[in-house]
Amino acid sequence: MPVRQGRYTMMLPSAPGIAGYAAVVGKKEGEGPLGKEFDYIYEDAMAGEKSWEKAESVIHRDAVSRAISKAGITPQDADVIFAGDLLNQCMGTTFGVRELGIPFAGLYGACSTMSLSLAAAAVCVDSRIAEIAVASTSSHFCSAEKQFRMPLEYGGQRTPTAQWTATAAGSVVVTKAESKARIEKILIGRIQDYGIKDPNNMGAAMAPAACRTIADFLADTNTSPDDYDMILTGDLGSVGSQLLCELMIKQENIDIGSVHEDCGLLLYDMTNQKDVGAGGSGCGCSGAVLCSSILKKIENGDLKKVLFVGTGALLSSVSPLQSETIPGIAHAVLISGG
Template identity: 50%
Template sequence: MANKRLGSQTVQLQNDVVIISTASIVGPKEGKGPLSEYFDKILQDDLFGEKSWELAESKMIKEAMKMAIAKTSYMMNDVDYIFSGDLLNQLMSTSFAVRDLKRPFFGLYGACSTMSESLSLASMIVDGGYSDLVLAGTSSHFSSAERQFRFPLEMGYQRPLTAQWTVTGAGCTVLSSKGEGPKVKRITTGKVIDKGIKDPNNMGAAMAPAAVDTIKTYFDDTKDDIDSFDIIATGDLGKLGMDIALDLIKKEGYDISKVYTDCGVEIFDHEKQDTHCGGSGCGCSAVTFCGYIYNKLINKEFNKIMLVSTGALLSPTSTLQKQSIPSVAHAVVIQNY
C-alpha cells in the first residue's frame, strides 16, 4: 500500500533521512563567482592534472565523493549505494569515477536535473529501510559539455545571448538514517514536459515549463505554505528561464517571487563574468546546493528549502534531427525540523 504518497506525484518520507555532509569542487571560473567562499575546493586548472576534460570531470566527482565521506565518521566501505550521473554519453565521467570506489552503483541520467534525481532516489531507499548510508551526487564540465553537445572550443563559436555557461563542478551528499543535519522530507517527481522549444542555446525557455509544473504539483499535492520556505531554488534556468518561470507560475495561481531564485543565476556574476543567461549543467545545482544552500541550512540561516533541479533531455542526435527539447524537473524539500 502506497501510504507515503501525497496527491499525484509527491511522497512524504516517514523516517529520518539526514544529509550528514556534502562536498563541492568547482573550476576556476566558478571559483571567481559570488559563491566562491562556500566551495570545498576550487581548481586552478580545469584539466585537474588529467589528459582530457572528460577525465578531469571524472576525477572531480570521485574526489567530491571521497571528500564528502571523509567529513563523516564513516569509510567508503560503509556506503551501501552510490546514486550519480553526468551529461556525457554512457555516463562516462561517473562510471569511470565509481569503478575505483568499488561500491554498488545506480547510474542516473536526468540531464541537469540529476542532483535532485539522485537525492530523491537515495532518500527513498534510506526511508524504505534498504540502506543506512548512501552517496548522491553529480557533475558537469564546461569543456566536455561543449564538445559533446555543441561545437569544439577550437572553433571559437559565438554563443547567442540566450545561451548559458555549463558549470565545471561536482557535488556530493552523504545521506544517513541517523545523525545530525537537515532532513529530506518530501519529494515531487516531475513529468517530462515539452512545449516545442527547439533551440539548444535557449534551454532556460525549454526547461521553465517543467520547473513550473513540478512546483505547482508540489503545492497542489501538499497544500504547503509558500511563506514557510526560506528559498525555492530551480536548477539552471538562467536569467531568461527564471523570468519565464515566475510569469508562468503566477498564472497558475502561485506567487513564489519572495523566496525564488535559480542556481544558474546565483553561481556567476552576470555583469562581470560574461556567462550571458547564467550557469547550467548538472554541476550547477549540485555545487550551489552542496556549497551555498547546505551551509545556510547547517548554520540555521535557512530552515526549509526546495531544490528543483531542471533538466533539458536533448541529445546531439535529437538536435541534429531538429527535434524539440523535452524537459523534466524534480523537487526535493529539505528541512532542519
C-alpha cells in the same frame, strides 16, 4: 517507509539526514560569488589529466570522496551511490566512481541529476534498503561543449540566451542518523515539452517542467510559497527564471517571486564574469550550489525549509538535428533544517 501524499509527492516519514556533503569546482566557478563556499577549486581545467572527460571523472570522484570523509565514514560503509552526469553513457561518473567499490546506480537526468540522485538516495534510506546512500553529479564545461556544441577553440559567437556549463561536482551522503539537514519529501517530475527547439535557450525549455513540479508539489502538500524560505531551481538562468515566474502566475495563479532563487544565477557574477550569458547550467551547477552555501545555510539555521527543484533539458546531441523539441524535467526535494 515512503508514503504517497497527494498525486505525485512522496513523504519520507523517517526524514533521512544529510551526514556530509561536498562541492568542488573549476576556476571560473571559484571566481564567482560563492567561491569561498566550495571545498576545493581546480585551477587547472584538465585536473592533471589528459582529456576533459578524465578531468570530469577526477572532480566527480573528489566530490564523492570529500562528502564521504566529511560524513565520517569510508567508501566501504556506503550501501549505494546514485550518480550521473551529462556525458554519453555517464562517462564522467562511471570512471570517477569505479575505484570506490560502492554499489553503483548510474542515472541520467541531465542537469536535474543532483535532485534525482538525492531523491533516490533519500527514498532508499527511508525505506531502509540502505543505511548510507550517496548522491552525486558532475559537469565539465569543456567535455559538455565537446559533446553538445563546438570544439573549444572554434571561433563562434554565443547567443545571449546560452548558458555556461559549470565545471563542478557536488555530492551528498544521506543516512538514517539524526542531522541538522533532513530530507522530508520528494517529487519525481513529469516531462514537459512546450515546443522549444533552440538548444541555446535551455532555460526556456526547462521552465515549464519546473512550473509543473512546483505546482504539483504545492498542491499535493497543500502549501503555498510562503511556507518555504526558498524555492531553489537548478539552472534556469535569467531567461528561464523569468519564464518560470510568469508561467506560475499565468498557469497556476501562484506567485513564487519572493522566495524563488536559481542556482544558475547564484553561481556566477552575472554582470562582471565574461561569457556566462543567461547564467550557469550543467549538473554541477545545482550540485555545487546546493552542496556548498545552501546546505551550510540550512545546517546553520539561516534557511529552514528549502524546496530544491533540479531542472534538466532532456535533449541529446542528435535530437535537435532531427528537428525534435526539447523535453524538460524537474524533480523536487524538500530539505528542512533547524
